[in-house]
Amino acid sequence: MFRAAFDYDPSIDYNVHGYIGMMDVICSHCEAAKFSGETAGMCCVNGKVKLPEFEPPPEPLQSLIFETSPESKHFLNHIQENNSSFQMTSFGATKIIRDQFMPTFKIQGQIYHLAGSLLPLPDANHQFLQIYFIGDKNRELNQRCTIGSHTKREILCELQDLLHQHNELVQLFKTAMDRLPSDNHRIVIRADKTPTGEHSRRFNAPTIDEVAIVIVGDHFQSQNIILHRRNEQLQRVSELHRCYDALQYPTLHWNGHDGYSIPMINPSTGT
Structure with a gap:
């Protein structure tokens, strides 16, 4: 199964080759659920990336x-x-x-x-x-x-x-x-x-x-x-x-605001 993720075969039942566990590790900064082997800062760079509040x-x-x-x-x-x-x-x-x-x-x-x-x-x-x-x-x-x-x-x-x-x-x-x-x-x-x-x-x-x-x-x-x-x-x-x-996707981005423009912040101050 070495490098199997780079050569996916739909005929293979990957479930029988191992179990990576539950996503029960919760990030203390963004509360993202992750697997135990994932890097601590891969979701929000240890609090430096904060998603903006959802605007109704x-x-x-x-x-x-x-x-x-x-x-x-x-x-x-x-x-x-x-x-x-x-x-x-x-x-x-x-x-x-x-x-x-x-x-x-x-x-x-x-x-x-x-x-x-x-x-x-x-x-x-x-x-x-x-x-x-x-x-x-x-x-x-x-x-x-x-x-x-x-x-x-x-x-x-x-x-x-x-x-x-x-x-x-x-x-x-x-x-x-x-x-x-x-x-x-x-x-x-x-x-x-x-x-x-x-x-x-x-x-x-x-x-x-x-x-x-x-x-x-x-x-x-x-x-x-x-x-x-x-x-x-x-x-x-x-x-x-x-x-x-x-x-x-104008029905999703109804206000036409920019995407991919999330600034990095200081996790200790939030700014």
């Missing part, structure tokens, strides 16, 4: 997620389609295997997200981020209703109003859109930008090997996102970009 979403998303009404159950049962109606980037993979008899597919290889221009080419349909710039609420809603066959128009209408009001990325794109004088100009979302109100040194790259990350593939550069007003080219969004998740 505004209505109607709060009720749709946490209540048990018929609308909430319908939303949760079809949450992927509801999210697809608002995602700003497209989803793809290096290898997709489709079943010729079933409306399903399997993903092999690396997944990726693609971002297009803010406006479609003349006579082309609005897609993904472009839907936010249709300019008419009812037309925008009509376009979203065509994306998922199990979505409810009333729920999409409420979520559409919520994202236009609270999502910082949508507001950023709208503001930039008004300032772009021509199709030759572009919007750049920097990958290394410090969040508003934070000191830049709190987000410096680590200088010692306290945290390690394994990345498969060649796309590991923290590249900027460059959006054009109108362009037929698609841009691959880096997996390490701070907006990577917020662009693809």
Whole structure:
């Protein structure tokens, strides 16, 4: 079984080759459950990394997620389609295997997200981020209703109003859109930008090997996102970009806040 984790074989019953025990070791800093053989600081670097408090979403998303009404159950049962109606980037993979008899597919290889221009080419349909710039609420809603066959128009209408009001990325794109004088100009979302109100040194790259990350593939550069007003080219969004998740999962990141921007703190002072 040496190095078996690097050569997984689904035909092997790994349970018969040993037992690593229960996850009954609790971190004194973040209360994460770990196995007895795991390094003490692998979860939160001994208290130096502290996850931000969960911010409850505004209505109607709060009720749709946490209540048990018929609308909430319908939303949760079809949450992927509801999210697809608002995602700003497209989803793809290096290898997709489709079943010729079933409306399903399997993903092999690396997944990726693609971002297009803010406006479609003349006579082309609005897609993904472009839907936010249709300019008419009812037309925008009509376009979203065509994306998922199990979505409810009333729920999409409420979520559409919520994202236009609270999502910082949508507001950023709208503001930039008004300032772009021509199709030759572009919007750049920097990958290394410090969040508003934070000191830049709190987000410096680590200088010692306290945290390690394994990345498969060649796309590991923290590249900027460059959006054009109108362009037929698609841009691959880096997996390490701070907006990577917020662009693809707007129902989860409803406020459009940055991801991967958790500063390290002093465990003794909490600052």
